[in-house]
Amino acid sequence: MIKNIAWHASRNILPTKANLCHHKVLDKPTCEACGMEAESSEHLFWQCDKAREIWTTSRIPIDSSGVHFNEFVDLLWHLKFVQHFGDEILELVITIAWSIWFNQNQVWQGKADQSANMIIHKARSMIEEFQVANFQPSGSSMKEVELWINPKPPWVVAALSKKLHYPLGPLEAEAKAMEEAVEFAWDVGIQDAHFESDSLILSNAIQGL
């Protein structure tokens, strides 16, 4: 999950508000923390005052003078290849970034804003719990899954309704709808999904893909 977040963010497709606006899921992309700028990856993880406070509080000695931050991967690249940080610090940076993103989503849903200290504490305890879960001989995988899946359902993340302007038969239309659904789930950052279809042929055809 954390690696997926880093990958998503590094490709600038993490479901930040700016991206959700781009996909017409939201009307306004304004950052919840400062209310000033659009919540792009760059803003959310780096330029926002809240992000800066969090990185300062983390005491990770980031030398920001050489960072040209267009995407999250630029920060990771800088830390790994310019400042030569090891995997442990990079893991912490990625987990803090995830916690920043998670907190902003919570605020967006009307929950309380977490302080910089609380966000860092959450990131550190996620790493600890993940390590503990991975050292348990059995039954650990379920615990791990529970830890990462958040927030819990019922929770409508996003909905998509779309007209397809193609001359398609029922089966082709069902297949095209499935393709749209998978892409949409990917775009809004859903990591674990169940897809339902009325077509047994389609369902059998995509099993194991």
Ligand SMILES: [Zn+2]
């Ligand atoms: Zn902001």
